[in-house]
Amino acid sequence: MRPHKKLEVWKEAMQLTTSVYECVENFPDSEKYGLVSQMKRASISIPSNIAEGAARQTKKEFKQFLYIARGSLSELDTQLELSLNLKLITKDTFDDLSGKIDRVTAMLNGLLKSITP
Numbered sequence: 001m002r003p004h005k006k007l008e009v010w011k012e013a014m015q016l017t018t019s020v021y022e023c024v025e026n027f028p029d030s031e032k033y034g035l036v037s038q039m040k041r042a043s044i045s046i047p048s049n050i051a052e053g054a055a056r057q058t059k060k061e062f063k064q065f066l067y068i069a070r071g072s073l074s075e076l077d078t079q080l081e082l083s084l085n086l087k088l089i090t091k092d093t094f095d096d097l098s099g100k101i102d103r104v105t106a107m108l109n110g111l112l113k114s115i116t117p
Contacts, residue, residue: 004051009107013047013069016100020076023097027088035088039079045072046104059115070108077101 004010020043024036046069053065077098084094 002051002055004047004054007050007054007111009104009111010047010050010054012100012104012107013050016097016104017043017047019097019100023089023093027083031088035079035083039076039083042072042075042079045069046076050108063112063115066108066112070105070112073101073105073108 020039024031024039027036049065049069049072053062053069056062056065080089080094080097080101083089084091089097
C-alpha cells in the first residue's frame with residue numbers, strides 16, 4: 001500500500017476535497033474560472049501534498065509538504081469566507097466545510113508535532 005493511504009489525515013483531506021468539488025457545482029458560471037478554480041486547486045493541493053510528503057525519504061521533506069498542505073487549508077478557508085460573503089454558499093454549508101477544515105488542520109498539526117524532534 002502507498003504510504004499516504006495509511007494516513008487518516010489524507011483520508012479526511014480527500015473527504016474535504018470531495019465536499020468542496022460538490023459545493024462549487026452550484027456556483028454561477030461567472031465564477032468558473034475565478035473562485036471555483038481557486039477553491040478546487042486549493043482543496044486538491046491538501047491531500048496531494050500530504051501524499052507527496054509521505055512518499056519522501058526524510059522527515060524534513062515530509063514536514064515541508066505538510067506545511068504546504070496547511071497553507072492550502074488557509075487559502076481554502078479564505079475562499080469559503082468570501083463565498084459566504086458573496087452569498088454563493090449558505091451558512092450551513094460554510095459551517096460544514098469549516099468544520100472539515102478545522103478537523104484536517106488539527107490532524108495536520110498533530111502529525112507535524114509527532115514527527116518534529
